[in-house]
Amino acid sequence: KQEVTQIPAALSVPEGENLVLNCSFTDSAIYNLQWFRQDPGKGLTSLLLIQSSQREQTSGRLNASLDKSSGRSTLYIAASQPGDSATYLCAVSGGNTPLVFGKGTRLSVIA
Amino acid sequence: DTGVSQDPRHKITKRGQNVTFRCDPISEHNRLYWYRQTLGQGPEFLTYFQNEAQLEKSRLLSDRFSAERPKGSFSTLEIQRTEQGDSAMYLCASSRLAGMGDTQYFGPGTRLTVL
Numbered sequence: 001k002q003e004v005t006q007i008p009a010a011l012s013v014p015e016g017e018n019l020v021l022n023c024s025f026t027d028s029a030i031y032n033l034q035w036f037r038q039d040p041g042k043g044l045t046s047l048l049l050i051q052s053s054q055r056e057q058t059s060g061r062l063n064a065s066l067d068k069s070s071g072r073s074t075l076y077i078a079a080s081q082p083g084d085s086a087t088y089l090c091a092v093s094g095g096n097t098p099l100v101f102g103k104g105t106r107l108s109v110i111a
Numbered sequence: 112d113t114g115v116s117q118d119p120r121h122k123i124t125k126r127g128q129n130v131t132f133r134c135d136p137i138s139e140h141n142r143l144y145w146y147r148q149t150l151g152q153g154p155e156f157l158t159y160f161q162n163e164a165q166l167e168k169s170r171l172l173s174d175r176f177s178a179e180r181p182k183g184s185f186s187t188l189e190i191q192r193t194e195q196g197d198s199a200m201y202l203c204a205s206s207r208l209a210g211m212g213d214t215q216y217f218g219p220g221t222r223l224t225v226l
Contacts, residue, residue: 103152
C-alpha cells in the first residue's frame with residue numbers, strides 16, 4: 001500500500017528566504033507526482049506535476065524534483081513571500097490508482 | 112474553463128439526517144473524483160467516475176454513501192443517516208484524459224458539520 005510522508009509538518013520562515021519542502025513515498029512504481037497548494041478552508045490548486053520519467057519541473061519561483069528510485073520529491077520555493085503561506089500537499093499516482101496524498105506541510109511566511 | 116464548482120459550500124446537519132452534495136466538473140472532463148479531507152490530513156479517495164460509470168469505490172465509502180453521475184456531467188454524493196464522524200470537507204475533482212494520473216482540478220469543497 002502506497003504511503004506518502006511530508007516533512008516538516010509545519011514551517012515558519014521570514015520573507016525572502018528560500019525553502020525546501022520534502023515528500024517521500026514507499027512504492028517507487030508511480031506514474032506521476034503532483035504538488036498542490038491549499039489555502040485554509042479552500043480546495044486544492046495544482047502547482048506542478050512531474051511525470052515518472054522526468055527529474056524536475058519549474059513554474060515561476062517553484063521547482064519540484066523527483067527521485068523515483070529513492071522515493072523522494074522536493075518542492076523548492078525561492079524568495080518566499082507572505083502570499084506563499086498555505087498548506088502544500090504532495091500526491092502520487094500509480095497510473096491506474098487513485099491519488100495518494102501526504103498530510104501536507106503548513107507554511108507560514110512572516111513579513 | 113470555469114473550474115470545478117461544488118454546492119453547497121457549507122452544510123450543517125443533525126445526526127441521522129440525509130445530505131446531498133453536488134459537483135459540476137470542468138466541461139468535457141470525462142473523469143470525476145470524490146475525496147474526503149479531515150482536519151490536519153490529506154484528502155482521501157472515495158470514488159471516481161469515467162463518464163457516467165462508477166469505476167472504483169474506496170473502503171471508506173460505507174453503505175450509507177452513494178454517488179451518481181447520471182449523464183456523465185455533474186455528480187451527486189449522498190450521505191444517509193449522517194454520523195458525527197462524517198464531519199469533513201468533501202472535495203470533488205475532475206480530469207480530462209483517461210489516465211488516473213493526469214492533472215486533477217479540484218473544486219472549493221463542501222464542508223459538512225454533523226451535530
